[in-house]
Amino acid sequence: MNYVLDRIYQQVEKLATDEFGEPTPEVRRPPKGSQAIYAVPCFQYAKTKGVNPMQLAERVAARWSKGLTDEGLIERFEAARGYVNVFANQQKLLAGILQDAESAGECYGTHADRGQTVVVDYCSPNIAKPLSVGHLRSTIIGQALINILRARGYKVVGINFLSDWGTQFGKLLYAFEQWGEEEKFTADPIGHLLDLYVHFHKELKENPTLEDKGRTTFRKLEQGEAKERVLWKRFREESLNSFEKTVGRLGVHFDHNWYESEFEKKAHDLIDSLLEQGIAEHSEGAVIIRTFEDENKPPLVARKSDGTTLYASRDLASALERIEKFSPVSKLIYAVATEQNLHFANLAKALERIGFPDVLEHVRFGMVSLPEGKISTREGRVVYLDELLDEAERRAAEIITEKNPDMAADTRAEVARRVGIGSVIYADLSQDRIKDIVFDWKRMLAFEGNSAPYLQYAAVRCARILQKAGLPTGEWVQGTDSAKLEEPESIELVMALGRFPQAIAEAAERYAPHVLAGYLYDVAGSLSRFYTQVSVLKAAGEATRLTRLGLVQATESVLRRGLALLGIQTPEVM
């Protein structure tokens, strides 16, 4: 789809390229308050030619204006302070946006299939521990990226890569053999495993020999001893059940669940092959892949001196399997916290040496900590994801009871779910992912201002208008006439809707859900102002009523689907 603003942009870009050559000044949006649609700065060119930028802009604007035809979307060019401002024919632009939204319907803003696959690694927890708020970011950032990239026309495969291998599971198996209780495990598998985990580490402080017990037990698991294997598989299965239940509340469903343990053998084969090729080498008893020239930066350790593999090599084997299995893969995306920077830098370099440069994209995000300090399950310094979601739903239900006491109980539960969980997701995704977050209930459960409920509320208001207008669901308003859009609030709203495709595009290019969130907040703000100033159902004249109705319908669609891209559901009523 080539949307109307894209068409204008491309036209202006071509003019700028023809006029100025390289380097072409960047076509940009003028500051707020300007009626212009785009602006081309002339300063750089003026500098190189030694002319006054104001005068240059005047000349260029005049020249470009001569080339305009009456049919075009662009109406005029005006020079202003060294910029050439581009003004669209407002009627044609508004009509074009409404037309785009109407003809594309529920596909408005999306892009056709590009024939490229991206693989997104997200959530990826350790088994045998419940998900905490620490897993929230990877899960919802990953899911939002999956949705946004799909909207941009990529084929996307989401993988939850479970950590189920390593000595820590030997420790847990040992703990279960020592202190585990079958009944407790059956009743609450993950809860019991968590208790055992905490208990083990408490005992470990008193009795350091437990470290060896864990290692020995893990060796048994590695060697395939039936007893350990059966138990470990149960841990794994129960963990996955628990994870899927929890992330299901966030509307997340994994395309694939991959297990790290399954890459143990593949990692060994890979390392052998890389040794033969000279990409891997022996060093200090271990096998490494040299990644950076810088002596201070450690290489990727592929095999420990005791002959076993590590997370790094299993991850590498898994990356190669992803490339092979989902071919042709244009990107391997990892939604993982910034603390694993070095790991992914090494992984990217290793992939490059193997012959896959520029494929790995570490979509990193800042740490979540608690006001008391870094999250630590061992120390009991943790907020679990289910706790957070429960509280979010509870708080939302409370507000609904207050604001809308007549709502039926089952409706209220559903609305509370969408509003509460939406708030949690939005609180995270509305912010640049690189920043650290200190967990704060008030912040996560904000229901006013720049928050999910604000956006949901705007969409619900639209839906209500459409419903009251007696519009059959699934049908688009016919007979809109952009000439009937006169009020500044209406025009502002249409213009906001016109930017939807670009907002999705930028969010996809920068792997930045917050770009989309910020855009949707703008749309909701425009809608709110429109709503208070312009009456739809009581509009004077049928043509005006229909046009406003069409606008409201397009707005509802953009808000609802935009929120859906972020992983947030819009309730039917609020």
Added chain:
RNA sequence: GCCCCCGUAGCUCAGAGGAUAGAGCGAUGGUUUCCUAAACCAUAGGCCGUGGGUUCGAAUCCCUCCGGGGGUACCA
């Protein structure tokens, strides 16, 4: 020690080289016989951490320092 990230209003954050730095929360004041007030409007609040540099132009790019966070080969 070395490497990476962050520092913008009282608080939480947008702003990815361009025109007068913007929101939300909090504060103060206003708006409900009219499609839902989870809303709208107004006011107050800024040496964009510091000092230098690059540039026609810097919150944005580079360097110094300060403050905070993370990482630093055989954990995941």
